[in-house]
Amino acid sequence: MAFAWLRNNWFYPLASAVVLGDVSALYVQDWSHPRLLEAAVVFDLVVVLPLxxxxxxxxxxxxxxxxAVCLASLGIWATGHIVPLEHQHVLGSLSWLRTTAMVVLVLIEIRILFNFYKAIFASDKTPEEIAEKLASDVKLPTWLTRLFALEARALRSLAGFVKGFLGRR
Known part of the structure; x- marks a missing residue:
């Protein structure tokens, strides 16, 4: 069983080895070539691990x-915390990359949420069907699917209440 998991998820032990190697190199080196060492750590955490x-x-x-985009952004953040501040030369020029990655991820999340809310209010499907469709599109865990169905049901009830309240006036 452990071998099957390792065969399907070999990224985790390999990523752990890369990160441990980088962190140990940062604390063992004498920092005679700080730009090279920082660039190597940035390359490992921002390029190698996502690939x-x-x-x-x-x-x-x-x-x-x-x-992988999230992992690259996390790599920039982590490098900023493990490389001493006085040796950060390359990271200053990469701040735009992290900001761009975060903007792209936020836009993807907004698109997913917009499609979810559009399906809630513009569809005659049940909230459970809507949540199942979202879960199949995005591959969500079942507990999150149930949470989305509960949210869809609450939003539909709230929308019905607001429509009824505004219709009386």
């Missing part, structure tokens, strides 16, 4: 790409 993730989970399609 390894994409390679491991390439069958997941667009979801793997979104998670």
């Amino acid at each position: 390894l993730y994409l390679w491991c989970y390439r069958s997941r399609g667009a979801a793997a790409i979104v998670r």
Whole structure:
């Protein structure tokens, strides 16, 4: 069983090894070449780890790409915290990349939520059917699907109440 998990999720032990190697290199080196060391850590955390993730989970399609972008953004953030402030030269020029990645992720989330709310208010399907459709599109866990169905039911009730309240006046 452990071998099957490792065969399907080899990214985690490999990523752990890369991160541990980078962190240990940062604390063992004498910082005689700070730009080179910082660039190597940035490259590992921002390029290598997301590419390894994409390679491991390439069958997941667009979801793997979104998670790889998240991982690259997390790599920039983590590098900013593990490289000492006086040795941060490359990171200053990458701040725009992290901001761009965050904007793209927020736009994707807004699109997903817009489609969800559009399905709630413009569809005659039950909230459970809407949540199941969203879960199949985005691949959500079942507990989150139930939460979305509950939210859809509450929003429909609230919309009906507001329409009834405004219709009386």
